Amino acid sequence: MYSKVTELWVGIFVAAAVAALFMLAMQVSNLSLAGSDEGYTVTARFDDVAGLNVRAPVRLAGVRIGRITSIEVDSTRFQAVVKMHIQSPYDNLPEDTTAAILTEGLLGAKYIGLDPGGSLENLGEGSEIIITQSSISLEKLIGQLFVNLTGGSD
Amino acid sequence: MTDFIRSLGRRFLNSIQRLGRGNLFLMQILRGLPSMVLRPRLVVQQIYAVGVMSLTIIIVSAAFTGMVLGLQLFNTLQGFGAEQSIGSVTALTLVRELGPVLTAIFFAGLAGTSLTAEIGLMKATEQLSGMEMMAVDPVHRVVAPRFAAAWVSVPLLALIFSAVAILGGYFVSVGLLGLDTSVYWGQMQAYVDWGDDVVNGIIKSIVFGFVCAWIAVYEGFDATPTSEGVSRATIRTVVHSSLSVLALDFIMTSLMFGD
The missing domain is CATH 2.40.30 (Elongation Factor Tu (Ef-tu); domain 3)
Known part of the structure; x- marks a missing residue:
């Protein structure tokens, strides 16, 4: 059941969420403008x-x-x-x-x-x-x- | 007549009892959560089962939600000559409301039901009592990792949902309908606030994740151990999760964005 593939996918999942957060912070909201x-x-x-x-x-x-x-x-x-x-x-x-x-x-x-x-x-x-x-x-x-x-x- | 009133009373007492059992169960789970740090593999396994497996439907539905928003808003706003504000309207709706709420409802229907069915079947086939026989606490071994995984997955999925949907809106309004790229992003950045909008959206999805996870594992654990009981529990998971998410969303919206 538990394999390296599982870990890999969970890693990809978390990385995608972090990327989404980064995008929301920098591209969508004004965090980048606040300077x-x-x-x-x-x-x-x-x-x-x-x-x-x-x-x-x-x-x-x-x-x-x-x-x-x-x-x-x-x-x-x-x-x-x-x-x-x-x-x-x-x-x-x-x-x-x-x-x-x-x-x-x-x-x-x-x-x-x-x-x-x-x-x-x-x-x-x-x-x-x-x-x-x-x-x-x-x-x-x-x-x-x-x-x-x-x-x-x- | 007396029968009717008695059945009313019985139902009321039953629901109070269920609520009480649910809260005691939650306490038990929360006590089991710290030990998850020692066994992260159990949680990772479950994040794979509930989070990664929901990824496809979340991404696809987010893309289409964003595209439909872009299309509808463009047509409506063009009537007022205000199609420039499409970026800010899309982003605000998604980050504040649609992202957290739709993700939580999708999650309840997809991963919540599977958690309920899994735990309910474990109970029906007496795997849980078997664990107790071996002095393994089923709440710590089976329920707590699933609860933790679901709770963690919902906010992550909501973030992905919002980001993908904003890109979907970008694709339609800029790619297909010819809005200027800088207008789309510029309006968005001018009106979306990090603290007020994005962070509040994340707080919402954390609350929704908690509620969805709690309802899903509790319904499974509390199910009548028959095939019919498990099927009823699965239905209850979807209904209760969706209704609580919508009600909580209204309460949180009025608290966060009320002023």
Whole structure:
């Protein structure tokens, strides 16, 4: 009953499963994209972060350079505090970089887009992005449009 | 009328008793598991019998599941101009749900029944009592290795299922329907998370493996030692395993992906 062939097949079986796991890790999931966890965390305050999720990407010039790690409410200033993790190759962002909540396409997922400024100082661990632009609420925009249209006709 | 109520009561008591016996039996098996380290050959033998023998059907059904997913999703998503997201949808369905669940159900039907029938027949032909006569604990010698092998095999098979099905989806959507390769993999990597999706899928399949293995060996060991009893036990294995897998899947999905 028990033979070398049995062992061989069980070996092949286990190896196939390990190969499948490797494929799921590297090719299918974002384990390969996560890269090293090295990097730094910066915060930014927004008036409105509606639609933004934890783990949403942080992009610079459209390229993903980090992700959002937490979204909390500052209960004294009634603003949303977004913490984002930026990968270590991108540690030379100027201090006056601005952050805006943007949308992929018209109805796509929200992400944070960074726009570098011109300062000589760089952002570091724990520093805060001062100039931010909240997410654009389509409903508010349409509401304002109506106000403007009716106001203009008077 | 009284007869009816009495039979109801008897059935209820019987199922409670079976549940209790099943749990005591599980304790016995778990106590037998550590000794498996000393006799790995028994487990390897059984992994060959239940795992390797299921490999063909798992691979073939996974390939076709992936291909059908690719085909259906492509046609449906094209209506919204969203056929780019086919990679992420395929991978998420497979890794989170279809991989673990289908593998467990296939496994229950294929290897679970064979375990039940084997142990049930050993009991019917009094091989198990024979072992007891020779002071060999049949739970340690016969049941524990089979339980361990089944428990180990299900997660491994589920991993292979997911990987093969994703390749099947790739074959259809990229090979046949002309989606771009980088779109398929890129979307997948953007939306499938290692910790949240892949690891949770693996946890699911480990739980399913445990349940399927437990039900299969218990039904065999508890079978009425006649040919009819063994056949009934085999049916019960399939029914109970499939239902528990589906119910547990719902519970685990709502716990893992609920937020």
